[in-house]
C-alpha cells in the first residue's frame with residue numbers, strides 16, 4: 001500500500017528562532033495511526049527535544065552535541081527505526097547506518113552496516129573526530145567503535161517484536177506477489193507501480209505502509225550560540241532490505257548535510273531516491289547558487305523534483321539564522337523543534 005501524497009498546492013512556512021529541529025521519519029498514514037501510538041510518538045519526540053535542548057544550554061555546548069544527544073535518545077526508543085528499534089534485513093539481521101556533519105568545518109563522519117554498535121550516531125561522530133576518514137562500514141566500523149570506547153551490544157539487543165512481525169509480513173507479501181506473478185499470464189497492473197520520467201519503476205511498492213512503525217528513521221539539525229550548524233541522521237534502513245544494502249542516511253549530501261553558509265539538513269524516505277537526487281546537498285545548493293530561502297529550497301527538492309521522480313520522503317533543514325523548514329511529499333512527517341525561548345513543538349501530520 002502506498003502512502004498518499006499531499007497536495008502540492010501550498011508551501012509550508014519556515015519557523016523562525018529555532019535552535020534544534022528533529023524528525024522521526026515520515027511514519028504511517030493517518031488511517032493507520034492509533035491514539036496510543038500517537039501518544040508514544042509525541043512523548044518520544046518531546047523527550048529527544050528536551051534532552052537535546054538541555055545539552056545545548058550547557059556552557060560551551062555545540063550544535064553537534066545537541067544533534068548527537070537528540071538522535072541518541074531516539075535511537076534508544078524502540079518506537080523509531082534507528083538503534084534499538086531498527087528494522088530487519090531480508091535475512092533477519094539489523095544493519096544500522098548513521099551520519100553527522102558540522103557546518104563550520106564541513107567535517108563529517110558516518111558508519112554503515114553496523115550490527116553491534118548500540119548508538120551508531122556516537123560512532124559516526126567518533127569517525128569524524130578521531131579518524132582521517134568520513135565513513136567506516138561493517139566490521140571495521142565495529143572494531144573502531146569498540147576501540148573508541150563506545151558501547152557494544154549483542155545483536156539480539158536490536159530484536160523487537162514489532163519489527164520482527166513487520167519483516168514476516170513483508171516476506172509474506174513478497175512471497176504472495178512472486179506466486180501471483182508466476183501464475184499470472186496477464187500484463188502487470190500499471191497501477192501497482194509508479195513509473196518515473198525515465199520510465200523506471202519507482203520502487204514505491206517496497207513500502208508496505210504497515211500499521212505502527214514503518215519509515216521512522218530519525219534525524220536532527222541544530223544551531224549553537226556561536227552560530228554553527230550541524231545535522232545528523234540515523235536509521236535501520238528499510239524493512240526487508242537486502243543484506244549489505246546502504247541507504248541515504250549515512251551518505252553525506254544524500255541523507256545528511258551541513259554548511260554554515262546555507263543550512264543543515266536531515267532526510268527520511270526512500271533512500272535510493274535520496275542518494276540519486278543528492279537531496280540534502282541539493283537543498284543547500286539551491287540556497288547557495290539560486291539564493292532560495294531554506295523553505296523554498298526544501299520544497300523545490302522534496303515537493304517538486306523528488307515527487308516527480310516518484311521518490312517518497314521528507315527533509316528537515318535549518319538555516320544559519322534559525323529558520324526551520326520541513327518539506328515532505330508524504331502525508332506525515334514526525335518532527336519537532338525547540339525555539340530559543342525554550343518552547344517545544346511536536347507535529348506528526350499537521351502543517
Ligand code: ASP
Pocket residue numbers: 025026081214215216217235236237238246247248249267268269270271272274
Ligand atoms: N532513508 C532511509 C533509508 O533508505 C529510510 C527512512 O528514512 O525511513 O535507509
